[in-house]
Amino acid sequence: MKPATLHRIAIWSVLLLFAAFFLVPLYVMVATSLKDMAQVRGGSLLDLPNGLDFSAWRKAWSEACTGTDCGGLKPFFFNSILMVVPAVLISTALGAVNGYVFAKWRFKGSELMFGLMLFGAFMPLQVVLLPMSQVLGWFNLADSIWGLVIVHVLVGLATTTLFFRNYYVALPDELIRAAMLDGAGFWRIFWRIVLPLSTPILVVTLIWQFTAIWNDFLFGVVFSAGDAKPVTVGLNNMANTSSSVKEYNVDMAAAMIAALPTLAIYVLAGKYFVRGLTAGAVKG
Incomplete structure (x- = not known):
């Protein structure tokens, strides 16, 4: 294999490694937001969701509590x-x-x-x-x-x-x-x-x-x-609002x-x- 090809492979490998490093948190957030709480509690952070469940998104948008107000974000x-x-x-x-x-x-x-x-x-x-x-x-x-x-x-x-x-x-x-x-x-x-x-x-x-x-x-x-x-203050208030069950999928x-x-x-x-x-x- 030519040195130029090896050099290009090395560059792409490093770039892909860094891209994966920065994209993993985004993947975890998206995947967790699409899981129900049973899968969140029983599985790994990196597990794929069992299905496309947008109930956590709906609750975060219009139902989740931020302090005493439960109107979502x-x-x-x-x-x-x-x-x-x-x-x-x-x-x-x-x-x-x-x-x-x-x-x-x-x-x-x-x-x-x-x-x-x-x-x-x-x-x-x-x-x-x-x-x-x-x-x-x-x-x-x-x-x-x-x-x-x-x-x-x-x-x-x-x-x-x-x-x-x-x-x-x-x-x-x-x-x-x-x-x-x-x-x-x-x-x-x-x-x-x-x-x-x-x-x-x-x-x-x-x-x-x-x-x-x-x-x-x-x-x-x-x-x-x-x-x-x-919205940043609302997000902070939502994450810090205490409840009987912490819904990580809603927070994500x-x-x-x-x-x-x-x-x-x-x-x-x-x-x-x-x-x-x-x-x-x-x-x-």
């Missing part, structure tokens, strides 16, 4: 949708404009301002909990979905600005100068020239923000209460329901995410 799931959609769109739009300014319309002190803004991308999130709580309280937005939207927009603004700024730096300055000579202003250049060229980084930012906001637990548990809790089904949106995003748009990450990597 359904209300929490829709709370997350109401929170994620505006937060992702607003933070992405503001990041695009900020990145456009810092890359193509630099002003005195812009580099310092951009550097200071980057602190937000690397600052521990726990630092903002107390001041953010005070600000939300002043505006009567505490324990509300719109309060969570504002928190995620502000926290994500540094990252989205960084993404767009690094991407726009790689765009030729001649495009901007030519448009300015033709009489185009700030917003016309942005809408007509820059934004149509931004599809790769738009996809990256939308996926990044959607995943980060949907999976967030810290802000959800601190800044939400009552009917405004996101609930975890899968909470993870399905992000899994779907990466399955459907994963290749565009990778392309977008590398599109602006030449300059920065």
Whole structure:
């Protein structure tokens, strides 16, 4: 056998090993969610389910108890949708404009301002909990979905600005100068020239923000209460609700329901995410 063939076999073997390592927990979750409790108690984690039993999924969606409320994950799931959609769109739009300014319309002190803004991308999130709580309280937005939207927009603004700024730096300055000579202003250049060229980084930012906001637990548990809790908080409450019999199949089904949106995003748009990450990597 040729050395090149052996090398390829070795690479594929290692990749398949790592893929199996990361996929086994997902398999266990899906398989357990499709089993009844008799098979869960009497079998192995790796056993295939005896059949496609979706009763645990139905219970996790609309019947399981999260504390004293036994309405399942359904209300929490829709709370997350109401929170994620505006937060992702607003933070992405503001990041695009900020990145456009810092890359193509630099002003005195812009580099310092951009550097200071980057602190937000690397600052521990726990630092903002107390001041953010005070600000939300002043505006009567505490324990509300719109309060969570504002928190995620502000926290994500540094990252989205960084993404767009690094991407726009790689765009030729001649495009901007030519448009300015033709009489185009700030917003016309942005809408007509820059934004149509931004599809790769738009996809990256939308996926990044959607995943980060949907999976967030810290802000959800601190800044939400009552009917405004996101799905991660509902999942935590469901898993910690004590009952006479611990239904692991329901817990696994609930975890899968909470993870399905992000899994779907990466399955459907994963290749565009990778392309977008590398599109602006030449300059920065």
